[in-house]
Amino acid sequence: MRPLTATRRHRALPRDPAPSKWKYKYQRMMLTPGVRGMLRVGVPLALVGIIAVSWYSHEENRVATVAKWEELKDKVQQRPEFMISEMAVTGTDESLSAQVLSALPMTFPVSSFELDLEAMRKAVEVLDGVRSARVRLGDAGTLQIDVNPRVPVALWRDGETLRLIDEEGVFAGFAAARAERLDLPLIAGDGAQEHIAEALSLYRDAKPLHDRLRGLVRMGERRWDVVLDRDQRIMLPADGPVAALDRVIVLQQANDLLDRDVAVVDMRNADRPTLRMNKEAADALRRVSSD
DSSP: OOOOOHHHHHHHSOOOOSOOHHHHHHHHHHTSHHHHHIIIIIHHHHHHHHHHHHHHTSHHHHHHHHHHHHHHHHHHHTSGGGEEOEEEEESSOHHHHHHHHHHSOOOSSEEGGGOOHHHHHHHHHTSTTEEEEEEEEOSSSEEEEEEEEOOEEEEEEETTEEEEEETTSOEEEEESSGGGGTTSOEEESTTGGGGHHHHHHHHHHTGGGTTTEEEEEEETTTEEEEEESTTOEEEOOSSOHHHHHHHHHHHHHHHOGGGSSEEEEEOSSTTSOEEEEOHHHHHHHHHHHHO
């Protein structure tokens, strides 16, 4: 029997079914979920992205894309169900409603997509007579403006201007003349609007004098003068003005103090009230004294 050569011995060995080292690593990598997902999804997406970037890099393609997008957007935004045909203002009177409409100039119909409701709300709340506002899209193509108005509680004479102010001392509008709002108390003086609560308390307390009451004047930004007809004044202290006014009213009811020739009732010193006579009475007193 002939001896086996090296080639014949190699051929005679059984074949090893195991893959090589690199083939084994390749097979393991292909079995990894991340790699399989990348090949199934990532590679196609990358190819699509490369194609899209290459196509969009041309100026004419970009212009055409933007134009098509704007056309589609306009078709959606201009649909009848998105169009606003009118504006409605509720919660206030005709004068303030007119101011609101003037603050929001619009040409109808207009698409609801073109409206900045937050900016419109801020524009309405800037108005003097508006405490707060709500802007919303109502039914049947209506832009609804719900206004919470400031309710004026007094007139503040600021120089030659009559301003309406609310209970917080905030401007609520203007009055052309005192006769327009005789239902409101009149205050004057620097800083008067900052002490509106105290002024209203004095007005309520001065109810027995309402027929003669002309207004309240803030003096030196620290105290009040009550102004009556016949050029009479009640000078109140900075502390406890209501109690001082009560004392004057008691004197009026008991002794008709304010019906006499008195120009000023000075209550600034609670321990020493002072009366100042008017000019005619003072002149008469001097003549009597000289005689």
